[in-house]
Amino acid sequence: MVKTKHLENQSVIANVDWLSIFLYAVLVIFGWMNIYSASLPLEETSIFDLGQIYGKQLLFIGLTIPMIIVLLSLDTKVYEKYSLIYYVIGIVLLMGLFVFGKTIKGQTNWYQFGGISLQPSEFAKIGTALFLSKYITESQTTFQTLKEQAIAMGIIFLPVAFIMLQPDAGSAMIFAVLFLVLYREGFPGWYLWTGFLAMLLFILALVIQPVFLILLIVAGCVIHFFYNKNISRNPFIYAILAVIMSGFVFSVDYVFDNVLESHQKDRINVLLGDDVNMKKEGYNLNQSMIAIGSGGWIGKGFLEGTQTKGGFVPEQHTDYIFTTVGEEWGFAGSIVVITCFITLVLRIVYLSEKQKNNFARIYGYCVAAILFMHFFVNVSMLIGIFPTIGVPLPFFSYGGSSLIAFTLLLFIFLKLDANKVNEW
Template identity: 65%
Template structure:
């Protein structure tokens, strides 16, 4: 068993799903970036560059699979440290694009380290949580786990890149899976709901609902577990949060962040200004109907109505040219990939591999869900790429490394009996 090659033990179902998504992604990038008067193939355009990026994933995959599986666990702290140094270096050597200093300029190409730091972060997180002595009911262990996630989160938020930073928050799902008390998750969920509710509902009504719910909970709770002081503290905290929302919205959020929230909830926004991108993306997706207009036949796509369509808005091309059925197929492929990763993670022989697998699924799911949800007005536009689909070498290579490290760990499990 130990002499079997990595290739023989590789999960080829996952590899096939990965390859299918990459190829379908390139087809949509080709369609969205091909000029109407184009003749021949141009490697200087987005579709040409993306083809180069795709070809370079082959040696990248070879390197990832050639490295000993134990390397990723043994040197996780070193890799994490290098990732943090790359993020810190942006504040000195980084290139500013559209107000964000999150790129290194390398000749004609750019590199976005935040994409790769997702992998190094979950490697160290998996290493820390796999220690038999770690118990996430312990406050000290919770602080360390949050610090591992929080350091890159803060550095990316300072770039400022709220979209990429938000992805790290989703790792709380992994912590919850590994024993973090449920109240952390519920607190985050209710904070999210209260924040957006407070933007459009008078605080007095929200506080009244909170008070009624707490009274109901208090009466339903067994007398032995009632603690009036705890209920009072929770109510004061919730009230303070609700009453501070307006201040945060007016004085902390940037104008473009306010616009993105307003576009989502306010039907009176100017569709030729701050509402333009979302409106055009919904028009493109809706115009595809059931079966789409056909490959290279999208009028919204060819007319260039959707800005940055080959990057964060690439799914609009799927909706317009491949229709509702095409969208279902693409979504179905992502769902299959996620379930396959979760299935493989559950059957890992080491805790490190299992936690890393769940982290990979969490990162991919968050990107997939947020990217598509923001295009159909279910989530604020924050600018995150669709894994394996959106244009960009950094995102494609980072997601490839993220996935194939897990496949390497999975292929190695036959040697861990």
């Protein structure tokens, strides 16, 4: 029995997806190089100096190595069996912020233990992904009933509610991508289309006069009604939809003026081309675009970025770390980083499709969706096609919570994938 178990463990290690590990290592190492460049002080110091940002990040990277070994050594049943516990721990940590959390720039989303900070929302994503996968697998749901749909949405929205109260709209937004996973598992598509349409109408209502937008809505409903080949189409349904969408359009101004925080309104206005707000909230965006554009095709060279060295881009080692890539490594380096991220996400999707275990497959989709959402939002906001929000670039941005959480998220799946040789 011992010999058989030993052979099983050998087969699991042998079947770890080394391509994913290689891509992870490339992103982590290259990310540290850019953090080093973005935070290098004028005086020469050791790369292990824990008083410097790059020294702390190197420590965090070192901590992930034993953690990865433990993750790949644990029995896969630990992740599925105790998924509810991980989810509850995440919720409790989010709730605890309102009592023990530290408020930074108006957001209470960190625990502070001496010189160590912890952001629970990063770890709540892991617990939510695990428990959501467990629920779908165990209930064998096809999402045909309202109860099944409500439970799945509740699993996602519960941590989102606490994160929004911090308030941290950027972290909360990431959870929305899990609806793509639900859709993949049979969730009604009209939820996604409704969400997409609501966002589109919200944006259009900010740039188009409500009366003209409502005329467009009515015209669209009329055209769709007459071109819809479904014999059972009901004109009253179209009329109700037109009224609901029109009411939503009229509510946008109220929501924008009375619900959104002032900095959120400013960032949206910047995205819409408001010159007044560009001088204030748009400063970071403007500086990041200058830094990225100044890199040209091949960049200025490692440690040679003038924008980076001059400190013109605020928070460059965290959410704006990609600007260092653009300036010092140019278009070529940016494409390499983007290719690594896209390849890793597609690799996870590919491995997920090959899973024999439904829990591992669904969790793999969650991992791919979360990583892609972070990557897409982070890069998009730096080039001015998405509002500026606090979303780190996975494996790249400075921060122990971010790096450790993303490492946990990825290597739990790689362990589940490696174990598929023992699944029947």
